[in-house]
Amino acid sequence: MALIRSILFNLLFFPGTAIHCFGVLAVSPMGSGPVQAIVHSWSRMHYWLLRHVMGISFEWEGKLPAGPYLIAVKHESMVEAIDTLRFADTPVVVLKRELADIPVFGRVTRRYGVIPVDRDAGATALRQMMSLAKQAVVDRRPVIIFPEGTRVPRGARPQLRPGFAGLYRMLGLPVVPIAVDSGRVWPRGFVKRSGTIHFRVGEIIPPGLKREEVEARVHAAINALNLPTT
Template sequence: MLQYLRSVIFIVQMYVALPLFGLVFAPWALFSRRGAFAACKSYSRYVFWTAGWMVDLRCEVRGTVPEGEVLIAAKHQSFLDIMMIFTALPAAKFIMKKELMMAPVLGQYARKLGCVPVDRGKRGAAIEKMVSDVNAGRAEPGQLIIYSQGTRVAPGVKLPYKVGTAVLYEQLGQPCVPVATNVGVLWPKRGLLRKPGCAVVEFLPAIAPGLTRSEFMQTLEDAVETRSDALMAEAGFTYGG
């Protein structure tokens, strides 16, 4: 019960702080990509700090963090993995839902960061638009992040990997860095309880360009799912338990 109460207080203060950070950094961030990165990373680090002492939830990044232009294909379990991956990378930009680009403040920040909007309701057109937008944005170097299953996936749930990641891999001709995580065990997709422990995102060895679509998809899924299962077990999760 005490951990639940601590979790509620943590969540409330986290969301109260969000618009405050957005407004404080706005004069710099809305006119400068560097300012937008500073704002988002400052807020994320604030969340990590408060999570540590308010709910005893620590955040850890493992593996070799890429610095050049690469495609990042990540496991997505909760809001926390977004912040952890973004903060670890030097110049991250996301493939994100088109609707989010219309949100006040958030949309302006996303555009300044170079995020790529897609319409998830029109899969074929969304992929084509995503590729053209990514290619058009190459003047803004950075690491392009896509969630290969298309949504948050709770621990123990299996969802297929979507073809959009393979299309980007083929079109961009860049290495693809898989990212595994266990954050959903401690910061669930739904619910208010934040559990004590160590939330991990791990950058895995890069997949070099040149694989066929089927080879790439199988290699990516095997790497991310195998390592995510190991990280979740480390955090105390067991299938069916």
């Protein structure tokens, strides 16, 4: 059953994604509103497929505040990378530059508003990242970052990447940490499982803390649900 569900999900999700991508390109001359509407429709499609095709349910503990926050999310699967567009208010997402450079899809992400990160680039790329992040705050959009830097296997607790502390210091925003255990049902590989994904919104962390303190608090909060798979 898990294999059948996974095949059906992919047969629906990827063509649906292509339709939404070309829809964004078509409405781009009309401004940011229509672009954001189509991207959010894509995220809702993904959520619907997870629930009704994959048999995955979602449970939330806590609620996200409105306004410009730095939202730090545990990253175990593709699920939260897309679902953040649904549960946050028009967020700007920090992502790998490779994703923003994918033909068509990359253009869509940039039209919506993302902050591409090139880990191997120097000061110029860092300044560009900070400029985009500042613009997000001006627009009162939350900034979502996966502070461990990339998707990690269930049970892994790597240290935070340096870019998180730099963004935190430069933006001067409170941090909302979110723990997630999506790796339980959405591991690497083709076949996924049904089940429940839990999200836990941690205590808001104020701006202005020393790097060691904010990193320790964020690391603990985003790994609050991080228990080995049984």
